[in-house]
Amino acid sequence: MKKSFSGFAIFTITTLFFSTNIQAQGDNWSVSASNWMQYWYNQAEPNWIRNDTLPLEKTSRDSLDNRFSVDFNFGDFYAGAWLRTFEPNFTSSSNEKITQRYLGWRQDGLNIHVGNFYKTFDHGLTLNAFLDDAVYFDNNLDGVRVSGMYDHFDFDALSGRGFRFQQGVNEFNLTRDFTIRGARGAVKPITGLKFGGSLVKFKQSSSLQFNQSDDINLSSVNGGISKGPFDIYAEYAFKEGNTGEEEKTDGDGTYLSASFSHRLFSIYSEYKNYYSLLYPGPIGPFNTPPPVSHSGRNLSAMAGVPGETGYQIGALISPNFNLNFEVAFSEAYSRGSKLQYRDSIIYRPDPIDTSLERHVPIGLYLGEKYAGIRWNATDKIVFNAHWDRQDYNGLEGDEIETYFDSYYYLSPSQTVSLATYQRTLSPITGKYHEDYLTLGYSRNNLIEVSIGGSTTNKVYQPFEKADPKRLAFIEATIHYKTNELSILHGGERGGLICSSGICTIRPTFQGTRVILLSRF
Template identity: 20%
Template structure:
């Protein structure tokens, strides 16, 4: 981010606005707001002087874009903070973001695409007394749209770098732990109802040359929800990740088990609002639009599964590498529910695999460069998606196969043409889809595209067409597009929200200074 400087300090900022003009579409039954317009805008300003910094964020939903929570409305200045920072100490008063470990126990962050901003309004401290010890502390309430939560969060986190302390060469070894407390006053009639929920975590991060291992365990106690006021819920989470990389070969395995890990700042909260912890889906984040029709959604209250990744780069000049080399990616993931311990309360047994298969994904991606001007990609995927468990309703398991081909041709210096074809086969749900995209770009900052997703297997046989262009220069970025957007999950970083179908014009602009 660029910074404007004067004698008094440094000012930096960013501005982003996303605008949509909606039109009626009888074919897709798209939502059309009363005024046929939606706009989300954000202005962030930060000022630095010596060891102090301060800032704020202006937000406007005039009105909100389709698919965002109805509590996103009006305009307000939020995100005010004052920070002191030197070599060992950082103190923030006001709004701030923080994370303990991997986020299994606590993470506050902003994701505008998902409509998430659960910043802490209070006090945050980071203290690094030595090179091998890092400490964090937080105290405050979570942001809830333009208000703050009723619940109060208090937490401590520490990381000890054993490799630094013992001067271990060619390796790293960290241990850490966290404590987080949520306090929310209870005024109901039930006796002995806990007002405080405590969560604890322990973690290990080990690396030796080309191999690494990360693991974290979390326990959450005495968490009663509105929907189960008579049951003390004890939650558990276990995350294990191991990776290896050497000489053009990389492998990664991630295992995760969750039991009753929905952790909210208020008992009545739901969805993405007032989440205390961060539980993204640990599956491949697919780039192809048709594969994102069946995206896995984390089952915080009961899941167990794993993901495996293999990356292989075949050397130039080898049989499979050819003149320019070849890249192969293989990914697999599988998730089940947990075994029920009590069929009445629906309480599950931690680390005991249930019978319901929630999700299966096997995919292969192959990238090959044939010349200085020609690149190609091929992709195949097979996905089993338990729609009734993941999205509700009474639907059979969706079994789909997917194939995609992509070609990129450099027409002349700075001019690139890219074409993409996709097809998805399934006998369930909305049946077969096909999609295509044609994109032309001129470096360094201009591109235009046309695309279509055609649900020819469904009785309505809808074309979801789109076209537009983008322009970028320095820190400025403008995008304009018109078309249909199908309903479904919009995901970012493994977290998803549902977006209804809409048709219309999209105009977005962003810049920083």
């Protein structure tokens, strides 16, 4: 590792020295590039590594994830590629690959794109191929996409192959077994009025994925109106499909939203109801209706249920520019008894006669209550606080987060900040809470320094090894021209992270982490 770290140091210094707001370019062409490097050194063997169950697996204390992307532009034409080098703690999983390459042409709203791409059809009920680094999710497609965007209509037509996201499996090991063809369009006859629809045809070539949808046709219709303070949207999608064993897997989904927006207060609401809509299955699908919760969590992502029905209502209140309140309330219930993932069935004692030893499966419930405030008390000080309670009857149990942060201007270009929060969990193993405190200083977007730590009331053991009760860290971030270097030393607590309707557990980290982001 010493050699690679010395290489990293040389790279850092050279990049900082050479790069400014520049790029290679001529009158009609240009080249631009960016590099995102993340390096971790674990003080001890990472706590998710289990050598007893993986005796042949060679592990390393350090790991690296580097993403380099380069783009060439020539008039209206463009081409680019993403190179990823991934060196995880399991050294046999190391890989380096061009993960995306593409070329295209764009002019006046029309775009023809060949290669890797992302695309969301309307509100995602029939197609939602996207990237979210927070949860390591990437279900890009590889094929052809033609898009047009104009004032009175827009459309997309595509054909591509995709791989199915699998928790814990990096993209290098996935094959593109799925073919997706689709088209969508919308007309906007007058400003604020829009209606359209989409069609998607899905085919998987792997016959080994039992009980998942095999050949599927999805269609949707949608309409929306945005007039003055009112905004209303509705979408209905229908899925026709069958498994490899000719079993029908038809399903449907509805999504509605309505809001009233005013300078002093705004109200928004959402409703979703779907069953057997997600393809090829509920975990990491190619379509995802909006999560309909403040935190982004939903039952399909957390427990793999085939359907759910839920709603959210929220309000934002702003008596003046310096004071904002937000409240939100949401509830969701699982739908259907035919769960595709047996682990997601929750067994509880018989609710009628608890003396019986018989345990019965129950439906899942996820509720959330959120309240937050932002107050710009004076020109020099800002307060943020929120309280977020989530009631979940699944294995992870309820969760309450109480958060407060504030920053104060020492001078027009210098601030100090304080952030503290408590997270209380109630899993089936008993009540558990984490307390965090972070103090920070920043100067003129040049440097930020923060120190902090967290404690817990008892040892939490989501993986083979327990997380320590106390963790502390120091982190420094330096901005220089178009580069950002961030170094953290100490411990950073992990936990469940949900984003974009996808959930993942991030393990606790102890050691040194370096992130370098460069654009040139």
